[in-house]
Amino acid sequence: MDSSASAGAADFSPFDSLLLLSFGGPEKPDDVLPFLKNVTAGRGIPDERLIEVGEHYYSFGGRSPINDQNRQLIAALEADLERREVDVPLYWGNRNWEPYIDDTLRRIHADGHRNVGVITTSAYSSYSSCRQYREDLGMALEKLHAEGIDLTVDKIRQYYNHPGFVSASADNVEAALRAVGAGTGTKVLFVTHSIPQTMQEASEVGTPGYLRQHEDLMRTIISEVSERLGRIVEGELVFCSRSGPPTQQWLEPDINDRMAELKAEGISGVVAAPIGFVSDHMEVKFDLDTEARQTASELDLDYYRAATVGTSEAFVSGLVDLLAERAAELRGETPAVPVGGSLPACSPGSGACAVDCCIGKFDRPVAPVWPATASGIG
Numbered sequence: 555m556d557s558s559a560s561a562g563a564a565d566f567s568p569f570d571s572l573l574l575l576s577f578g579g580p581e582k583p584d585d586v587l588p589f590l591k592n593v594t595a596g597r598g599i600p601d602e603r604l605i606e607v608g609e610h611y612y613s614f615g616g617r618s619p620i621n622d623q624n625r626q627l628i629a630a631l632e633a634d635l636e637r638r639e640v641d642v643p644l645y646w647g648n649r650n651w652e653p654y655i656d657d658t659l660r661r662i663h664a665d666g667h668r669n670v671g672v673i674t675t676s677a678y679s680s681y682s683s684c685r686q687y688r689e690d691l692g693m694a695l696e697k698l699h700a701e702g703i704d705l706t707v708d709k710i711r712q713y714y715n716h717p718g719f720v721s722a723s724a725d726n727v728e729a730a731l732r733a734v735g736a737g738t739g740t741k742v743l744f745v746t747h748s749i750p751q752t753m754q755e756a757s758e759v760g761t762p763g764y765l766r767q768h769e770d771l772m773r774t775i776i777s778e779v780s781e782r783l784g785r786i787v788e789g790e791l792v793f794c795s796r797s798g799p800p801t802q803q804w805l806e807p808d809i810n811d812r813m814a815e816l817k818a819e820g821i822s823g824v825v826a827a828p829i830g831f832v833s834d835h836m837e838v839k840f841d842l843d844t845e846a847r848q849t850a851s852e853l854d855l856d857y858y859r860a861a862t863v864g865t866s867e868a869f870v871s872g873l874v875d876l877l878a879e880r881a882a883e884l885r886g887e888t889p890a891v892p893v894g895g896s897l898p899a900c901s902p903g904s905g906a907c908a909v910d911c912c913i914g915k916f917d918r919p920v921a922p923v924w925p926a927t928a929s930g931i932g
Contacts, residue, residue: 563639566881571643571667572635573658573707574628575687576675578648579611579618579836585651586611589618592650610840620835621651623864624675627833630865631673634874643667649690656694663703671877672709675832677719679712679900680749680757680764685912685920692919708884708922709907710876711900714767715774718872720894722863723771723829724778730825730860731783739822740856742789743809744772746830747837748796751803757912762897765805771829774895789827794841809842810849823856832869833862 566572580589590604611618624646632644643665647658662670672691676683691707698705713719727742734740746768757763762770772791780787792809807815813824826846828838842859850857863869882889891899901908907922 563641564878565885566640566642566671566878568669568884569642569671569708569877569881571645571662571665571670572631572877573662573670573672574624574631574644574646574675575655575672575691575709576624576646576648577620577835578651578654579620580651581617581621583612583616586616589651610836613844614836614839618836619839620833623833623835626865627675627870630870631873634870638874640874642671649687655690656697659694659698659705660703663698663705668705670705670707671880672707673873673877674709677712677714677832678746678764678767678830679714679761679907679912681753681912681914682749683747683764684712684907685914688907688920688922689914689916689918692921695921696919708880710873710880712767712907713872713876714771715893715895715897715899716872716876717892717894718868718870718875719863720771720774720778722866722869722872723827724775724782725866725868726861726863727775727787727825727827728779728782730827730858731779731787734823734825734856734858739820740788740825741816741821741823742776742787742825742827742860743792743812744768744775744789745792745794745809745826745828745842748793748805748808750798751805753912753914754805756914759910759913760908761900761911763912767897768830770895770897775827775829794846795837809846813846813849813853813855817853817855821855823858824850825858825860827860828862831862833864838862 578589580586586608587601587604590608594604628644628646635642635644645658645662647653647655649655674684674687676687678684695705695707731742749764754764768791772789776787776789792807792812793805794809796804796808798804809826816824826842828842831838847857879889879891893899
């Protein structure tokens with residue numbers, strides 16, 4: 555395929571293919587245990603514990619909603635690319651379930667493409683939300699190189715503060731508050747996935763990390779929605795989906811614990827705004843729509859859950875803008891790098907991530923590698 559842009563089309567060169575890279579999830583009950591073994595590989599977690607965790611999936615028929623949501627996101631992205639007259643194919647790969655990253659990269663190569671632009675379904679910086687995706691890409695590229703298959707990959711910057719994500723998130727909070735007619739007795743709980751304190755500290759090396767990114771987005775949304783509604787919106791950051799041993803420190807407070815405290819403080823209701831997630835996958839459907847909702851009911855606390863950004867126009871268009879931004883940087887241009895909030899964009903002009911960004915405990919290859927090496931488009 556000729557990857558050059560047609561007359562009037564947006565220029566996405568050097569990308570001749572695109573990849574939506576996500577977490578993955580089981581499609582049926584028989585997939586649940588193998589999927590969880592993939593997720594927890596190397597941690598020594600017994601099958602008994604995995605089966606216990608698997609009950610979250612079995613309660614939804616053994617099928618994670620994330621795969622269908624990614625299919626919907628792909629369709630929305632393809633529609634936006636077509637609108638811009640961008641003739642670059644979009645593929646889908648997962649870290650932990652089919653279609654696996656290495657299989658998708660083989661397909662991309664077999665289809666004649668060599669330079670891949672990557673979107674991940676995670677907006678923030680940390681080991682689990684960014685670097686681990688890069689490690690899986692790096693390991694897949696090493697595996698394919700041993701098979702005589704070579705590709706170059708590059709990914710968009712983390713997009714928690716890109717105007718598209720910010721706008722879509724603010725729209726969802728505003729819609730939720732208007733729907734419930736919430737007044738001074740209602741508080742917005744901005745929810746994200748908890749991570750270990752050590753992972754949070756690693757995310758802060760050289761850049762504002764996971765916690766500060768969420769806090770900045772929260773403040774930006776509160777300011778924007780307060781202006782739209784003509785009143786001060788009250789909100790705070792809480793966490794869900796904690797795992798690991800009780801002795802390990804994770805980011806707190808948990809949404810369930812905090813709701814109990816707020817009830818005692820006289821708050822009558824909460825709006826759970828899942829800004830840490832881009833779609834209604836299992837953490838949202840179980841931790842918020844099931845567990846937190848049950849907690850609120852037991853507390854006699856009004857509970858409403860705001861939407862995730864999903865396939866909203868602002869979010870989807872923003873992702874495509876980010877691809878165009880990164881492609882322009884790779885061509886040696888200096889494109890506009892818009893942000894919403896007070897924090898800077900992640901490494902504008904030099905790639906999405908630094909070589910030492912969010913380092914974990916494993917010694918694994920990462921891609922892209924910056925400064926650019928054999929694993930990046932240079």
